[in-house]
Amino acid sequence: QSALTQPRSVSGSPGQSVTISCTGTSSDVGGYNFVSWYQQHPGKAPKLMIYDVSERPSGVPDRFSGSKSANTASLTISGLQTDDEADYYCCSYAGSYTWVFGGGTKLTVL
Protein backbone atom coordinates (compact mmCIF):
# COMPACT_ATOMS: atom_id res chain seq x y z
CA GLN A 1 0.00 0.00 0.00
CA SER A 2 1.86 3.08 -1.28
CA ALA A 3 0.90 6.68 -0.58
CA LEU A 4 -1.08 8.46 -3.26
CA THR A 5 0.95 10.93 -5.32
CA GLN A 6 0.25 14.64 -4.98
CA PRO A 7 2.29 17.66 -6.10
CA ARG A 8 4.36 19.03 -3.24
CA SER A 9 3.07 22.56 -3.79
CA VAL A 10 0.76 24.69 -5.87
CA SER A 11 0.10 28.40 -5.82
CA GLY A 12 -2.36 30.96 -7.10
CA SER A 13 -3.45 34.54 -6.66
CA PRO A 14 -6.64 35.60 -4.91
CA GLY A 15 -9.61 35.08 -7.19
CA GLN A 16 -7.84 32.53 -9.38
CA SER A 17 -8.44 28.79 -9.56
CA VAL A 18 -6.03 25.99 -8.72
CA THR A 19 -6.26 22.23 -9.20
CA ILE A 20 -4.50 19.64 -7.07
CA SER A 21 -4.06 16.16 -8.47
CA CYS A 22 -3.96 12.86 -6.60
CA THR A 23 -2.71 9.80 -8.46
CA GLY A 24 -3.13 6.26 -7.25
CA THR A 25 -3.75 2.88 -8.81
CA SER A 26 -6.65 0.71 -9.89
CA SER A 27 -6.55 -0.77 -6.37
CA ASP A 28 -7.46 2.49 -4.69
CA VAL A 29 -8.41 5.71 -6.53
CA GLY A 30 -9.35 3.95 -9.75
CA GLY A 31 -11.20 1.13 -8.07
CA TYR A 32 -13.60 2.99 -5.80
CA ASN A 33 -15.54 6.25 -5.71
CA PHE A 34 -14.49 6.79 -2.10
CA VAL A 35 -11.97 9.59 -2.57
CA SER A 36 -11.95 12.39 -0.03
CA TRP A 37 -10.01 15.61 0.39
CA TYR A 38 -8.90 17.29 3.61
CA GLN A 39 -7.72 20.82 4.38
CA GLN A 40 -5.20 21.23 7.19
CA HIS A 41 -4.06 24.54 8.61
CA PRO A 42 -0.84 24.54 10.68
CA GLY A 43 -1.26 22.95 14.07
CA LYS A 44 -4.87 21.95 13.36
CA ALA A 45 -6.69 18.73 12.66
CA PRO A 46 -7.60 17.96 9.05
CA LYS A 47 -11.02 19.15 7.90
CA LEU A 48 -13.13 17.19 5.43
CA MET A 49 -13.73 19.23 2.28
CA ILE A 50 -14.83 16.67 -0.35
CA TYR A 51 -16.00 13.06 -0.08
CA ASP A 52 -17.14 10.39 -2.51
CA VAL A 53 -15.01 12.08 -5.21
CA SER A 54 -17.21 15.16 -5.63
CA GLU A 55 -19.61 15.57 -2.71
CA ARG A 56 -19.31 18.55 -0.37
CA PRO A 57 -20.17 18.32 3.33
CA SER A 58 -22.56 20.88 4.69
CA GLY A 59 -20.78 24.19 5.27
CA VAL A 60 -18.03 23.74 2.69
CA PRO A 61 -18.21 26.49 0.04
CA ASP A 62 -19.06 25.48 -3.52
CA ARG A 63 -15.72 27.00 -4.55
CA PHE A 64 -14.35 23.55 -3.68
CA SER A 65 -15.06 20.79 -6.17
CA GLY A 66 -13.75 17.32 -6.85
CA SER A 67 -13.52 14.97 -9.79
CA LYS A 68 -11.89 11.73 -10.88
CA SER A 69 -10.63 10.19 -14.09
CA ALA A 70 -9.22 6.68 -14.06
CA ASN A 71 -6.57 6.52 -11.33
CA THR A 72 -6.33 10.29 -10.75
CA ALA A 73 -8.57 12.41 -8.57
CA SER A 74 -8.51 16.19 -8.55
CA LEU A 75 -9.50 18.98 -6.19
CA THR A 76 -10.27 22.35 -7.74
CA ILE A 77 -10.52 25.52 -5.67
CA SER A 78 -11.97 28.48 -7.50
CA GLY A 79 -12.08 32.10 -6.40
CA LEU A 80 -9.03 31.60 -4.20
CA GLN A 81 -9.10 33.33 -0.84
CA THR A 82 -6.22 33.94 1.55
CA ASP A 83 -7.77 31.57 4.09
CA ASP A 84 -7.52 28.75 1.55
CA GLU A 85 -3.76 28.72 2.12
CA ALA A 86 -3.20 25.36 3.81
CA ASP A 87 -2.05 21.79 3.22
CA TYR A 88 -4.43 19.56 1.28
CA TYR A 89 -4.52 15.77 1.47
CA CYS A 90 -6.39 13.27 -0.64
CA CYS A 91 -7.46 9.93 0.76
CA SER A 92 -8.82 6.85 -0.96
CA TYR A 93 -10.44 3.64 0.14
CA ALA A 94 -8.13 0.78 -0.86
CA GLY A 95 -10.38 -2.21 -0.27
CA SER A 96 -10.71 -4.59 2.68
CA TYR A 97 -11.56 -1.71 5.01
CA THR A 98 -8.18 -0.01 4.46
CA TRP A 99 -7.33 3.57 3.53
CA VAL A 100 -4.42 5.35 1.92
CA PHE A 101 -3.54 9.05 2.05
CA GLY A 102 -1.66 11.24 -0.37
CA GLY A 103 1.60 12.90 0.58
CA GLY A 104 -0.03 16.30 0.81
CA THR A 105 0.09 19.53 -1.21
CA LYS A 106 0.95 22.94 0.18
CA LEU A 107 -1.28 25.62 -1.33
CA THR A 108 0.15 29.11 -1.30
CA VAL A 109 -2.13 32.06 -2.05
CA LEU A 110 0.16 34.74 -3.42
Added chain:
Amino acid sequence: QLQLQESGPGLVKPSETLSLTCSVSGGSISSSSDYWGWIRQPPGKGLEWIGSIHYSGSTYYNPSLKSRVTISVDTSKNQFSLKRSSVTAADTAVYFCARHRGPPHTAMGPFDYWGQGTLVTVSS
Protein backbone atom coordinates in the same frame (compact mmCIF):
# COMPACT_ATOMS: atom_id res chain seq x y z
CA GLN B 1 -22.09 17.17 17.99
CA LEU B 2 -19.65 14.29 18.02
CA GLN B 3 -16.31 15.08 19.69
CA LEU B 4 -13.14 13.02 19.91
CA GLN B 5 -10.24 13.61 22.28
CA GLU B 6 -6.88 11.84 22.32
CA SER B 7 -4.95 11.28 25.54
CA GLY B 8 -1.76 9.56 26.59
CA PRO B 9 1.93 10.11 27.32
CA GLY B 10 3.68 12.70 25.22
CA LEU B 11 7.07 11.04 25.62
CA VAL B 12 7.90 7.38 25.10
CA LYS B 13 11.31 5.73 25.28
CA PRO B 14 12.67 3.76 22.34
CA SER B 15 11.73 0.05 22.37
CA GLU B 16 8.81 0.73 24.73
CA THR B 17 5.08 0.69 23.91
CA LEU B 18 3.14 3.77 22.82
CA SER B 19 -0.37 3.79 24.27
CA LEU B 20 -3.08 6.29 23.38
CA THR B 21 -6.79 6.51 24.10
CA CYS B 22 -9.51 8.33 22.18
CA SER B 23 -12.57 9.37 24.18
CA VAL B 24 -15.77 9.85 22.22
CA SER B 25 -18.50 12.22 23.42
CA GLY B 26 -21.75 13.43 21.91
CA GLY B 27 -22.54 10.01 20.49
CA SER B 28 -22.18 6.29 21.09
CA ILE B 29 -19.10 4.38 20.02
CA SER B 30 -21.43 1.39 19.61
CA SER B 31 -23.24 2.67 16.52
CA SER B 32 -23.27 -0.13 13.98
CA SER B 33 -22.43 2.24 11.12
CA ASP B 34 -19.41 3.87 12.76
CA TYR B 35 -15.75 2.91 12.55
CA TRP B 36 -13.04 4.49 14.67
CA GLY B 37 -9.60 5.12 13.28
CA TRP B 38 -6.09 6.24 14.15
CA ILE B 39 -4.07 8.40 11.78
CA ARG B 40 -0.60 9.80 12.43
CA GLN B 41 1.48 12.65 11.04
CA PRO B 42 5.24 12.84 11.60
CA PRO B 43 6.50 16.41 12.05
CA GLY B 44 6.47 18.21 8.71
CA LYS B 45 5.17 15.15 6.87
CA GLY B 46 1.91 13.75 5.57
CA LEU B 47 -0.94 11.76 7.04
CA GLU B 48 -0.73 7.99 7.44
CA TRP B 49 -3.70 5.77 8.28
CA ILE B 50 -2.77 3.33 11.04
CA GLY B 51 -5.95 1.32 11.46
CA SER B 52 -9.64 1.30 12.34
CA ILE B 53 -11.96 -0.61 14.64
CA HIS B 54 -15.68 -1.31 14.81
CA TYR B 55 -17.46 -1.53 18.17
CA SER B 56 -17.92 -5.24 17.52
CA GLY B 57 -14.16 -5.58 17.84
CA SER B 58 -13.38 -6.07 14.17
CA THR B 59 -10.05 -4.43 13.39
CA TYR B 60 -8.40 -3.31 10.17
CA TYR B 61 -4.76 -2.30 9.92
CA ASN B 62 -2.37 -0.63 7.52
CA PRO B 63 -0.37 -3.60 6.17
CA SER B 64 2.89 -1.69 6.59
CA LEU B 65 2.27 -1.09 10.30
CA LYS B 66 0.25 -4.15 11.23
CA SER B 67 2.93 -6.17 12.97
CA ARG B 68 3.35 -3.91 16.00
CA VAL B 69 -0.07 -2.26 16.24
CA THR B 70 -3.11 -3.19 18.30
CA ILE B 71 -6.36 -1.22 18.32
CA SER B 72 -9.04 -2.06 20.89
CA VAL B 73 -12.41 -0.69 21.97
CA ASP B 74 -14.03 -0.25 25.38
CA THR B 75 -17.73 0.34 24.79
CA SER B 76 -18.44 0.81 28.52
CA LYS B 77 -16.17 3.86 28.54
CA ASN B 78 -17.00 5.03 24.98
CA GLN B 79 -13.30 4.87 24.18
CA PHE B 80 -10.94 3.15 21.80
CA SER B 81 -7.20 2.74 22.10
CA LEU B 82 -3.98 2.35 20.14
CA LYS B 83 -0.89 0.44 21.16
CA ARG B 84 2.30 0.45 19.11
CA SER B 85 5.08 -1.73 20.49
CA SER B 86 8.87 -1.46 20.14
CA VAL B 87 8.73 2.17 19.06
CA THR B 88 11.59 4.01 17.41
CA ALA B 89 12.21 7.66 16.59
CA ALA B 90 10.30 7.08 13.35
CA ASP B 91 7.13 6.74 15.43
CA THR B 92 7.40 10.36 16.60
CA ALA B 93 4.26 11.99 15.27
CA VAL B 94 1.01 13.74 16.00
CA TYR B 95 -1.57 11.02 16.45
CA PHE B 96 -5.17 11.74 15.49
CA CYS B 97 -8.27 9.69 16.17
CA ALA B 98 -11.18 10.01 13.75
CA ARG B 99 -14.50 8.51 12.80
CA HIS B 100 -15.66 7.14 9.49
CA ARG B 101 -18.89 5.40 8.59
CA GLY B 102 -19.25 2.09 6.82
CA PRO B 103 -21.07 -1.19 6.26
CA PRO B 104 -23.28 -2.96 6.93
CA HIS B 105 -25.92 -0.24 6.93
CA THR B 106 -24.19 2.43 4.90
CA ALA B 107 -21.52 2.82 2.26
CA MET B 108 -17.91 3.41 3.25
CA GLY B 109 -17.58 7.01 4.39
CA PRO B 110 -14.80 9.55 4.85
CA PHE B 111 -13.09 10.60 8.09
CA ASP B 112 -15.63 13.22 9.07
CA TYR B 113 -14.90 13.84 12.76
CA TRP B 114 -11.36 14.25 14.09
CA GLY B 115 -9.73 14.76 17.44
CA GLN B 116 -7.33 17.67 17.84
CA GLY B 117 -4.31 15.37 17.80
CA THR B 118 -1.63 14.61 20.36
CA LEU B 119 2.12 14.76 19.83
CA VAL B 120 4.05 11.69 20.87
CA THR B 121 7.82 11.97 20.92
CA VAL B 122 10.01 8.88 21.03
CA SER B 123 13.23 9.72 22.79
CA SER B 124 15.40 8.47 25.61
